[in-house]
Amino acid sequence: MLYRRFEKGNMDVSLLGLGCMRFPMDGRGNVDEAKAIEMIRTSIDEGVNYIDTAYTYHGGLSERIIAKALKDGYREKTLVADKLPTWLLKTEEDVRRIFFEQKERLDIDVIDMYLVHSVTKESWDLAKKCRVLEILEELRQEGYIKYIGFSFHDEYSLFEEVIDSWDWDFCQIQLNYVDVEFQAGVKGLKYAASKNIPVVIMEPLKGGRITDRVPPAIQEIWKGAKTKRSPAHWAFLWVAQFPEILTILSGMSDMRQLYENLEMFSHKEIENVSGEDLEVIERAGDLYRSLIKHQCTGCKYCLPCPKGVAIPNIIRYLNDWYAFDNNPRLKGEYNTWLDPEEQAANCVSCGQCEKACPQHLPIMEIMHEADGIFGR
Ligand code: SF4
Numbered sequence: 001m002l003y004r005r006f007e008k009g010n011m012d013v014s015l016l017g018l019g020c021m022r023f024p025m026d027g028r029g030n031v032d033e034a035k036a037i038e039m040i041r042t043s044i045d046e047g048v049n050y051i052d053t054a055y056t057y058h059g060g061l062s063e064r065i066i067a068k069a070l071k072d073g074y075r076e077k078t079l080v081a082d083k084l085p086t087w088l089l090k091t092e093e094d095v096r097r098i099f100f101e102q103k104e105r106l107d108i109d110v111i112d113m114y115l116v117h118s119v120t121k122e123s124w125d126l127a128k129k130c131r132v133l134e135i136l137e138e139l140r141q142e143g144y145i146k147y148i149g150f151s152f153h154d155e156y157s158l159f160e161e162v163i164d165s166w167d168w169d170f171c172q173i174q175l176n177y178v179d180v181e182f183q184a185g186v187k188g189l190k191y192a193a194s195k196n197i198p199v200v201i202m203e204p205l206k207g208g209r210i211t212d213r214v215p216p217a218i219q220e221i222w223k224g225a226k227t228k229r230s231p232a233h234w235a236f237l238w239v240a241q242f243p244e245i246l247t248i249l250s251g252m253s254d255m256r257q258l259y260e261n262l263e264m265f266s267h268k269e270i271e272n273v274s275g276e277d278l279e280v281i282e283r284a285g286d287l288y289r290s291l292i293k294h295q296c297t298g299c300k301y302c303l304p305c306p307k308g309v310a311i312p313n314i315i316r317y318l319n320d321w322y323a324f325d326n327n328p329r330l331k332g333e334y335n336t337w338l339d340p341e342e343q344a345a346n347c348v349s350c351g352q353c354e355k356a357c358p359q360h361l362p363i364m365e366i367m368h369e370a371d372g373i374f375g376r
Pocket residue numbers: 304305306307308309311346347348349350351352353354363364367
């Protein structure tokens with residue numbers, strides 16, 4: 001296993017981290033607990049020492065399964081990262097209540113890495129209103145948290161604002177060769193590093209979209225490369241080139257993926273992408289981006305919709321649907337991550353959003369299209 005230095009922790013962290021939001025399933029829609037525990041323990045046995053979960057992963061089961069996996073001496077061998085679901089906060093009291101619920105689920109004395117989960121403009125405002133950072137600092141003083149960070153899902157300008165507003169120990173951003181300039185992007189990675197803030201990477205495979213169903217034109221690019229690699233290998237090769245990264249989270253859902261990843265992350269080659277390989281990867285990234293159908297910039301001028309429809313998020317799911325070869329996983333994600341009232345079915349075609357959209361997108365038509373594809 002390759003490692004990166006975590007200076008604040010005075011320790012080395014495995015370059016491959018285990019994301020626990022996509023545990024193996026049993027075929028009947030339930031998490032296969034035995035397999036999930038085997039996966040966690042095998043990862044640790046093979047040198048992974050960063051385990052990442054959140055309050056909402058598998059409806060809280062992720063934390064409970066980690067608790068079981070970390071018995072018998074495994075706890076001492078790994079950092080555990082968990083996240084505060086800021087969007088569920090109503091009052092200050094909720095911060096401590098949710099934190100201690102998580103700590104109890106994990107059955108550990110200290111949560112090593114604790115993140116403000118999914119910072120967006122709305123959740124950041126809510127976090128400030130509920131004094132989240134001050135309360136997390138108190139919890140640290142009381143010995144329940146070691147390092148405080150945040151994970152990010154909004155525009156770059158907010159990323160800088162958040163980075164500059166607190167003495168963070170680390171942060172977590174989405175990064176892959178398709179989303180180079182999306183949200184924090186490479187620019188955000190460099191900005192955090194300029195402030196000595198280590199960066200944890202999520203979605204290096206874009207939630208499996210760039211590995212599950214690879215469009216024929218992308219397959220041709222990989223076939224034409226001098227060195228033959230799997231789509232996952234190309235994706236990790238691109239991400240691992242950045243020395244600013246502390247660890248790269250991968251949400252593996254079977255042992256085959258785990259062993260493939262362990263193999264990749266045990267060779268120095270993964271950190272040394274050649275100029276020629278970089279050119280191949282960038283061509284694939286350009287092609288994926290050209291498959292984007294609706295040119296939504298995510299500016300959110302169309303919000304708020306009077307019916308609460310999450311317009312930019314819906315357009316993103318729809319764009320992914322076309323770019324990633326109608327991946328059925330997207331239907332599940334749409335219905336899991338968007339509340340029923342945020343979904344396209346609630347659009348009443350009032351037209352308010354279209355007047356505000358600087359890209360002049362036919363949003364009403366797009367909502368109808370999205371509902372036809374993703375609606376239940
Ligand atoms: S047209 Fe639909 S999505 Fe747009 S503001 Fe009206 S209800 Fe919301």
